[in-house]
Amino acid sequence: MTSRKRLSAEDWTAAALRALSEGGLAAVAVEPLAARLGATKGSFYWHFSGRDALIEAALELWERTGTEDAITAIEAEQAGLPRLRALIVGAVVEHTGEAARVELALQATAAHPLVAPVLARVTRRRLSYLAGQFEELGFPPGEAARRAQLAYTSYLGISQLAHATPGETDLSPAYLDTMVTTLTAYP
Template sequence: MADRKRARASRLSARDWADAALAAIRDGGLAAVAVEPLAARLGTTKGSFYWHFSGRDALVTAALERWEERETEAVIAEIGQAGTPEERLRRLFRITTAAAAREPDPLELALLADAGHPAVAAAFRRVTHRRIAYLVDLFAEHGCPPAEARQRALLAYTGYLGHAQLARSVPGTLPEGEEARSYLESVLQALLRGGRQAR
């Protein structure tokens, strides 16, 4: 048994620990990130943790970086470079509004509850700036001047946040099925109107 635990500990990566920390945050908030319970969850010892991290704060930082990677960079990578800016914006809206309309993401809700923590606040700032910058780039490629691209990006992002909040707080308010597709199309048409690519 001890040999199996040692073998498992040697195979665990920093990413495994970060993912376990994210699962703990999802289930119990930032306070749930504790080395011994995580070691038990992973079937290993604290020694594996200290192989990868200097302490709990370093693990929290790694977990937040992993969340950024999964929820922002992976989505941007999924959109890719193929197609026109309008096609990429449409893909982005389909992915993000579909995700927002599903069950509330307990991890994001838990992180929002701990948004006063300096590391969490910094992660939300980075994610927000990255997402808006990506939207600015897409609207600029669509033909909008810089100031207008930023305005449209902010409008798109605040619309996304409002959509997600409404889906969480008052389920059933947002349209579904064909009505949802028509609604999303009207939002996209308003955001895309007037760019050089649309002329």
């Protein structure tokens, strides 16, 4: 008889987030996750009351790491254009990372009752942060909000394009420079 590793709620949550990034919300299923982790369903039920609780935990982890932790990290950059550039370029370059894959999977299930409020909250937080960065560059609030939306939808579009047709995505320094210049140009 083989001994099994004792898993924590965090282990299950991380595995659920990976499954979500690989196969969407439908991939967050207890039995396949247990098999992947080399655990029993009993281990899962020790930590979670059911699948919905696991999905909620995975969504909280994605929100924290993909938004709040990312914002905290970018705050270390010099304010103004250097920070905004680092934010935009970093997001675009990381378009194939787990956080971006999770976001694409969540977009596909945006109406799900567990997903909708988290996706709305993350989108509002990211747009608000981006708008603040454009305001620091001197754009009035309305224009800053419009440019924030343009930057965010560009990120989502690049992520989708890279996912659907990977060979068609130009992430060269010249492209990224054009993107930042376009987003920050005064009319």
